[in-house]
Amino acid sequence: MTLALETVLAKAGLRVTADEFLTLVEDVAKRLAPAHPEPATYFTPEQQVALTDVGLDLGGLREDDFEPRARELAARAVLLDSALTVSDAARVLDVDTSRIRHRLAAGRLAGWKDRGSWRLPAWQFTENGVLPGLETVLAAMPDDQPALVLAGFMTTPQPDLLLGDAPGTPRAWLLAGGDPRRVAALAAMLGTPA
Incomplete structure (x- = not known):
């Protein structure tokens, strides 16, 4: 194995x-x-x-049911493993670590505390720096959404963000030069009833 x-x-x-x-x-x-x-x-x-x-069936999981926690557990492990530290992000952006902490505090970068240290999800970075339009998108995202939800949103194709003939992920949309306000409008709906 x-x-x-x-x-x-x-x-x-x-x-x-x-x-x-x-x-x-x-x-x-x-x-x-x-x-x-x-x-x-x-x-x-x-x-x-x-x-x-x-x-609604309130009978609990049956032996043949897929264990939904396993998918979440794997997603969390990958999110944690692929996340950048403050020092990593500072190297990517070629700035001092204090600038990264300032951007986190101002909501200009997404991150979460893990055992007292900041972790920054990799989806918001590119080879050349920060994802284009990131600040616009982050400003629209509800504060109560956990990092896993934001990562899932940014990396899942959305029918309203067509790239060619196929739905694109918000990340791909922004990388392709798409209007960040379209992604922000979708992000603002996270956690609200459909």
Whole structure:
């Protein structure tokens, strides 16, 4: 399994050994809330009746169900592994680390604290610096959205952002010179009911 995992990690461009990746996965799994095999326990008996009356199954996961936590766990591990430190970001942008911290505080770069140190998701950087239009997009993103949601949004094709004949990711749209206000309008909707 180690060789297969190392092959997958290399193809994904992750510079980490299989053992290091598995340690990351274990760490992320410990930080996630424990699985709740019985979703009905979240609701009062009255709420349970109302939810089952409209067709929701509160019976919990079956053996043949895909474990949704596994996908989230893998995404979190990759997000953490591919994130830049403040020093890494300073090298990419050719600025002092204090400028990176200032941009984080001003909302001009996205990041989160991990054990007291800033981590900056890689999707917001290019070979030449910062993703074009990033400040416009970040200003529109709701403050309550976690880094994993923002990363998912920026790297998932959106039907409103056509590149040629196909939906493009917000990141690809911005790299292609697309209007950042279109991405910002979509980003502003994160976390709101459809």
